[in-house]
Amino acid sequence: MTTEPxxxxxxxxxxxxxxxxxxxxRTGEQPAxxxxxxxxxxxxxxVTLPAGPYRPIEDxxxxxxxxxxxxEEGE
Amino acid sequence: MTxxxxxxxxxxxxxxxxxxxxxxxxxxxxxxxxGNWFAAYxxxxxxxxxxxxxxxxCGAWGxxxxxxxxxxxxxxxxxxxxxxxxxAGNYVxxxxxxxxxxxxxxxxxxxYLIRSTLFDPAAAMDYPEIAVGxxxxxxxxxxxxxxxxxxxxxxxxxxxxxPLGFSYFQATGDYWLRPVQHTGTLGAFVCLPNTSTVxxxxxxxxxxxxxxxxxxxxxxxxxxxxVNTPDGADWLGLTSKVxxxxxxxxxxxxxxxxxxxxxxxxxxxxxxxxxxPQIGLAMIDxxxxxxxxxxxxxxxxxFAWPALATNLNGDVGLSFCFAGERDDPQYGVATLTxxxxxFLLVTSGPSMGxxxxxxxxxxxxxxxxxxxxxxxxxxxxxDGGEAAGHPHFTVFGP
Numbered sequence: 001m002t003t004e005p006x007x008x009x010x011x012x013x014x015x016x017x018x019x020x021x022x023x024x025x026r027t028g029e030q031p032a033x034x035x036x037x038x039x040x041x042x043x044x045x046x047v048t049l050p051a052g053p054y055r056p057i058e059d060x061x062x063x064x065x066x067x068x069x070x071x072e073e074g075e
Numbered sequence: 076m077t078x079x080x081x082x083x084x085x086x087x088x089x090x091x092x093x094x095x096x097x098x099x100x101x102x103x104x105x106x107x108x109x110g111n112w113f114a115a116y117x118x119x120x121x122x123x124x125x126x127x128x129x130x131x132x133c134g135a136w137g138x139x140x141x142x143x144x145x146x147x148x149x150x151x152x153x154x155x156x157x158x159x160x161x162x163a164g165n166y167v168x169x170x171x172x173x174x175x176x177x178x179x180x181x182x183x184x185x186x187y188l189i190r191s192t193l194f195d196p197a198a199a200m201d202y203p204e205i206a207v208g209x210x211x212x213x214x215x216x217x218x219x220x221x222x223x224x225x226x227x228x229x230x231x232x233x234x235x236x237x238p239l240g241f242s243y244f245q246a247t248g249d250y251w252l253r254p255v256q257h258t259g260t261l262g263a264f265v266c267l268p269n270t271s272t273v274x275x276x277x278x279x280x281x282x283x284x285x286x287x288x289x290x291x292x293x294x295x296x297x298x299x300x301x302v303n304t305p306d307g308a309d310w311l312g313l314t315s316k317v318x319x320x321x322x323x324x325x326x327x328x329x330x331x332x333x334x335x336x337x338x339x340x341x342x343x344x345x346x347x348x349x350x351x352p353q354i355g356l357a358m359i360d361x362x363x364x365x366x367x368x369x370x371x372x373x374x375x376x377x378f379a380w381p382a383l384a385t386n387l388n389g390d391v392g393l394s395f396c397f398a399g400e401r402d403d404p405q406y407g408v409a410t411l412t413x414x415x416x417x418f419l420l421v422t423s424g425p426s427m428g429x430x431x432x433x434x435x436x437x438x439x440x441x442x443x444x445x446x447x448x449x450x451x452x453x454x455x456x457x458d459g460g461e462a463a464g465h466p467h468f469t470v471f472g473p
Contacts, residue, residue, distance in 0.1 A: 010244050010285040012227075012278065013192045015239040020185050023135035023169070026128035027181050029090045030113055 077410045077417040078447060078470045083121040086454075093463035098150040098435035099449035100155055101470070105173040107155045108449060109144035110466055111431075114157065116181040121468040126233050127181050132169050133161045138190045143432075147205050148214060150440055152234035156212060157184070164191045164199020164219070170233055176325035178233040185236050189214075192372075194243065196222050208262050210280050213254040214258035215264060216370060218245075223252030225264045225285075242287045245274060251320035257385045257438070258326050260436075261361070265324045266332050270295040270342065272335055273321075273357050273365075273446060289362045293318050295355055296348045298340040302377040302398050306427065311336075311352060311379055316432050323383030323436075327391055327412070330366060331359045334381035334393070337370070350453030356411070369411075371395065371418075376402050380430040380450075383411075387443035388472045394436040394448045398428040404429035406450030408436070410473040421450060421469050427462050428450065428453035445472040 085092040085108065090419075094110030101107075106117040108124060115124040115319055130140040138161035146157045156247045157169045157177070168183040198218035202343050206213045212233060217419040226243040233239070246252050246266065254265035264276040271294045276287040297319045300311040311317040323334035337355040339347040353372035371378050376399025391411040395418075398404035403426040409418040422429065435449035448469040456462050 001410045007287045007289065010276075010287075012242050012244040012283040012285055014240065014242045014283075015226075017240040018187050018189065020236050021135060022182055022185055023186050025169075025182050025184055026131040027125055028128075030092045030115075030126040074256060 076472060077408065077419050077473060079408065079419055079421065079469060081121065081303060082421055082467055082469045083124075084465050084467055085124050085172055086463060088123075090126070090465075092124055092464060092466065095293050095431035095451050095453075096143065097435055097449035097463040097466045098145040099447050099468050100146045101439040101447045102148050102150070102173050105176055105262045106447070106468060107146045107157060107176070108466065108468055109146045109157060110464070111142050111144070112140065114144060116176050117468070118177055122468070124468075125181060129159050132159055132184065132186060133159075133167055133370070135186060136161075136163060136167060138163055138167065139187070141228070143201065143203055145203060145205055145435070147437060148440055149207050149230060149233070150188070151207070151210070152230050154233060156233070156438050158203055158205055158214065159410050160200070160203060164201070165189060166200060166214070166216070168214075170236075182190045187239055189226075190216070194245065195221060200224075202251065204253050206256045206258070208258045208280060209214060211259045211262060213262055215252045215254045217250055217252075222247050223249050223266065224263075225252060225254065225276065225278065227262060227280075232310060242283065244276075244278065245246060249274065251318075252276070253321045253324045255331055256325040256383065262359070263326065263331060265321055265331065267295070267321055267335065270319065272299055273359060275331065275359060275363075290359050290363065291340070292357050292365060293368055294341050295335065296338045296341045298338050298342055299334070300352050302352060303400050304427075305401060305403055305454050308427070310377070310428070310430075313403060315430060317352075322433060323393070325383040325385045325391060326361070327385045327389045329361045331361060332383055332391055332411075332437070333357050333359065334383055336379045336381070350374045351399065354378045354381045354382075355431045375399055380434050382434050382436040382448075384436045384438050384446055386438055386446060386472065388473075390444075392436050392446035392448070392471070394434045394450050396434065396450065398429065403427070403452075405452050406434065406467060408446070408448045408450075408469055408471045410471075413473050419471070421448070421467050422452035422465070425455040426452040427455055428464065431464070439470055447469055
């Protein structure tokens with residue numbers, strides 16, 4: 001496989017400078033009422049994870065070896 | 076052989092911290108950890124974490140937290156950089172030294188508000204990642220519905236807590252641009268303009284010109300990401316937001332490694348290329364040209380959500396997740412270079428989820444031979460309560 005010809009150069013731009021602000025961050029224990037509602041409104045598809053009844057799985061031990069395939073073509 | 080040096084579950088203990096979309100950075104005993112809606116710091120190498128309110132960071136600018144936080148350590152200026160996405164589609168960049176975090180209990184940060192209107196009059200920003208070069212902090216994100224942007228911030232201005240005079244370029248026509256980790260003086264950014272091409276953008280630190288080249292790769296299987304778990308749930312269903320864009324990118328020597336989620340079947344083909352979804356990798360010469368490709372796959376279960384980093388010795392570290400019909404979703408780590416590339420599970424036991432948009436891995440400091448990984452699983456609740464993601468902070472190395 002070969003590399004295709006170089007593409008046209010892009011001129012980067014300078015943005016107007018932005019000023020810093022010292023802030024105080026609230027710390028402590030994570031509250032139960034996380035700001036989920038606003039985030040879900042922002043994200044049309046919130047990341048929710050699959051759910052279902054638990055069924056035992058095999059004990060895989062500490063390590064799981066995967067089979068690796070190294071190929072130039074891949075298909 | 077990959078070795079897990081330590082692993083800590085933020086969701087365990089008396090003051091659990093839960094969530095996903097995990098990212099962590101560490102130097103010495105100080106760790107900063109971020110997730111979708113949480114942040115935390117540790118002063119004892121991850122043994123214990125104290126929650127930090129990311130919404131108070133955004134609130135200082137009159138904004139509120141949305142999601143998509145990432146963190147990195149900038150060794151040149153001995154500073155953590157924490158990036159937060161707001162509901163208005165802007166970013167807050169907050170910085171603090173390890174000493175400041177220790178002295179002020181994670182309360183004192185210096186922050187900057189990066190407004191989306193600097194780049195577009197209407198489009199919000201989404202899906203950020205940060206990386207550090209020799210003298211610059213890099214930030215990439217999507218302008219929703221338009222294209223990706225790469226931003227370069229001088230480390231010297233961050234060190235001095237000075238006004239930021241940053242520069243940027245728009246990758247017109249490209250989406251899901253990612254910064255390459257550990258690039259030195261030649262910044263690099265990568266994306267997949269189509270399923271058969273990796274595009275590399277190069278931006279020298281002392282230049283305002285950006286150039287790019289395309290590298291042909293084997294066509295990425297993009298069809299059928301289905302992975303049924305033992306519970307019968309679809310691990311990589313629609314709400315997981317699984318996609319085949321680049322998730323991990325790092326440079327080792329003169330090679331750029333990029334990693335993406337691959338599905339079973341190439342579009343338009345009838346036969347599956349893989350039995351399960353897999354992680355695809357391409358190794359690209361910095362000067363152009365494909366060095367090789369690899370696929371992390373198995374005939375019995377699927378892999379997804381790769382994150383990459385390089386250690387001081389040039390080893391490439393990987394955070395990943397996996398699941399299958401006989402395997403609950405879990406988080407794992409690996410090193411992809413060296414003679415014995417063992418893949419290790421970090422989490423285990425009954426789990427309902429792992430992955431979730433992205434996970435993380437960074438080079439660890441000051442022992443730069445190690446990596447710090449950030450992933451999670453979602454243990455099945457034993458009391459019938461709501462299941463919560465358990466973030467893990469994992470130090471590992473070859």
